[in-house]
Amino acid sequence: MxxxxxxxxxxxxxxxxxxxxxxxxxxxxxxxxxxxxxxxxxxxxxxxxxxxxxxxxxxxxxxxxxxxxxxxxxxxxxxxxxxxxxxxxxxxxxxxxxxxxxxxxxxxxxxxxxxxxxxxxxxxxxxxxxxxxxxxxxxxxxxxxxxxxxxxxxxxxxxxxxxxxxxxxxxxxxxxxxxxxxxxxxxxxxxxxxxxxxxxxxxxxxxxxxxxxxxxxxxxxxxxxxxxxxxxxxxxxxxxxxxxxxxxxxxxxxxxxxxxxxxxxxxxxxxxxxDAFKFWLMWKALGTTEMEQRVDRALALARYLAQEINKREGFQLLMEPEFANVCFWYIPPSLRNLPAGPELWEKLHTVAPVVKERMMKKGSMMVGYQTHRDKPNFFRMVVISPQVSREDLDFALDEIQHLGKDL
CATH class of the missing domain: 3.40.640.10 (Type I PLP-dependent aspartate aminotransferase-like (Major domain))
Known part of the structure; x- marks a missing residue:
């Protein structure tokens, strides 16, 4: 050797x-x-x-x-x-x-x-x-x-x-x-x-x-x-x-x-x-038209998600989205007959954290939640990926409902 x-x-x-x-x-x-x-x-x-x-x-x-x-x-x-x-x-x-x-x-x-x-x-x-x-x-x-x-x-x-x-x-x-x-x-x-x-x-x-x-x-x-x-x-x-x-x-x-x-x-x-090279290369590869379509598609999907939330029993938007941020509550069947007020907000505040824990342990999704001012915890989904489809958004709502319906 x-x-x-x-x-x-x-x-x-x-x-x-x-x-x-x-x-x-x-x-x-x-x-x-x-x-x-x-x-x-x-x-x-x-x-x-x-x-x-x-x-x-x-x-x-x-x-x-x-x-x-x-x-x-x-x-x-x-x-x-x-x-x-x-x-x-x-x-x-x-x-x-x-x-x-x-x-x-x-x-x-x-x-x-x-x-x-x-x-x-x-x-x-x-x-x-x-x-x-x-x-x-x-x-x-x-x-x-x-x-x-x-x-x-x-x-x-x-x-x-x-x-x-x-x-x-x-x-x-x-x-x-x-x-x-x-x-x-x-x-x-x-x-x-x-x-x-x-x-x-x-x-x-x-x-x-x-x-x-x-x-x-x-x-x-x-x-x-x-x-x-x-x-x-x-x-x-x-x-x-x-x-x-x-x-x-x-x-x-x-x-x-x-x-x-x-x-x-x-x-x-x-x-x-x-760092500018990353944007330059992407812009060259996709072109201005595709970049525009990427923005338009993301906002169109956010509107679709908001529309689906409005259609489904137990889901409620905080407000109609202006951009790609879609904020909403899931209200389980056990809470749907409670009048709006402190008791409902207190119980609703605990729903999103449990649903988030369940989806993480199951490994199905990662969707963030938070409070805002005096509002109880809500989900916040931000739609940007060009790979996301309407079927993906339907799945997300179905999964939240499945994981939280017994709460």
């Missing part, structure tokens, strides 16, 4: 595996280390900006998720109001206030905590019964902040809330933000996909008026995780000025190419995965 070089079988197996292109070691910080991926990111961002309706263009960056996109928005809005804060810190700014609806994603409060604004300075704006921010209540909160000597600097609206799938009235909110000179950010991580559909893009009417937007193709568009874009209407390199550290060993200004392609200096990260 002398002179032989043996490789353990497990090492040989690993060596034979092709490296997925999306897991390339290329990192997006300077153009020279990832030229193709840099150009792909620019092309995808430019197309997304076009769909938002910013006719004069804009800026943007892909990052690890919607929470990060919302943090970018808070930091950029604050920098726009008080540029000295970058060098002098919080001592350079007054008490600053973010305004957002009670249905917003929790990442807004997390961003306020992380950036030193403080969660108590996130003023919550009431929403209506459908989960939409109430514009008049927004203006009341702005006036309240000013009366306290604080400085409201940003409004966060939501296009497609996490629970109900509600879309805030962007046009009306934009009017108020223009009146008070506030940065308007829209968290469209979930609902941004509606822009792909001529039939449903009206849900985001007014989106062209916002200052920034978060949009996650890894949600309804089903791009591979992670794939999240932060888009900015500003074209004056505000994103770069806010985050730039001008590291001389990477971002030399006398390179032979356009240094605006060194996108790492406008990111809070250094190394970044080429």
């Amino acid at each position: 002398q002179g032989w070089s043996l490789t353990p079988w497990w090492q040989a197996s690993l060596l034979k595996q092709p490296k997925p292109v999306c897991e390339s070691q290329n990192s997006l910080y300077t153009y020279e280390v990832a030229p193709v991926f840099t150009l792909m990111e620019e092309a995808v961002l430019r197309k997304m900006i076009e769909m938002v309706g910013w006719k004069e263009g804009g800026d943007g960056i892909f990052n690890p998720g919607g929470s990060m996109s919302n943090m970018y928005a808070v930091n950029l809005a604050r920098y726009r109001y008080c540029r000295d804060i970058k060098m002098n810190g919080l001592f350079a700014a007054p008490r600053m206030v973010i305004l957002t609806s009670q249905e917003c994603h929790y990442s807004i409060s997390k961003a306020a905590a992380l950036l030193g604004i403080g969660t108590k300075n996130v003023y919550v704006v009431p929403s209506d019964k459908r989960g939409k921010m109430i514009p008049s209540a927004l203006e009341d909160q702005i006036k309240r902040a000013k009366s306290e000597g604080a400085v409201p600097f940003m409004v966060n609206a939501t296009a497609g809330t996490t629970v109900l799938g509600a879309f805030d009235p962007i046009d009306e909110i934009a009017d108020i933000c223009e009146k008070y000179d506030l940065w308007l950010h829209v968290d469209a991580c979930w609902g941004g996909a509606a822009l792909m559909s001529n039939k449903h893009k009206h849900l985001l009417n007014g989106i062209h008026r916002v200052n920034s937007m978060a949009w996650n193709p890894h949600k309804m568009m089903m791009a591979s995780l992670q794939c999240s874009a932060f888009l900015v209407r500003d074209k004056t390199s505000l994103l770069q000025h806010c985050h730039s550290a001008q590291a001389s060993y990477l971002f030399q200004q006398d390179k032979f190419y356009d240094v605006s392609y060194d996108t790492g200096d406008k990111s809070v990260q250094c190394s970044r995965k080429p």
